[in-house]
Amino acid sequence: MNYQMIETDDALASLCEAVRACPAIALDTEFVRTRTYYPQLGLIQLFDGANVALIDPLGISDWSPLKAVLRDTGISKFLHAGSEDLEVFLNAFGELPAPLIDTQILAAFCGRPLSWGFAAMVEEYTGVALDKSESRTD
DSSP states (O other): OEEEEEOSHHHHHHHHHHHTTOSEEEEEEEEEOSSOSSOEEEEEEEEOSSEEEEEOGGGOOOOHHHHHHHHOTTSEEEESSTHHHHHHHHHHHSOOOSSEEEHHHHHHHTTSOTTOOHHHHHHHHHOOOOOOTTTTOO
């Protein structure tokens, strides 16, 4: 799997231009909610089916390319247990991804528990155990 760090406005614009050709993307956010009422965006992870982009918000000032992707109805956006991600998108950008597909809700419609985690779902369907040990490191 290819990883790309996105740390500038130009890199974000290039990424979003390429993503506009994709029928679907997966999104995940990392954020901090300590001593704040609203979550503070720390990272956006975007997967286009072949590449993972790690978007660092600290060096980006022009979010218009990403906002256009979030609004693009030709791109399905997949999240898992996305309620907190949606709060982050709304707070950071004033936008919600659409159309949106939440894999945790889809799993619940298939008889799985509504609180079924992403790692458990991946292991159930693929046999791959995800390493979650680095989820709160720099």
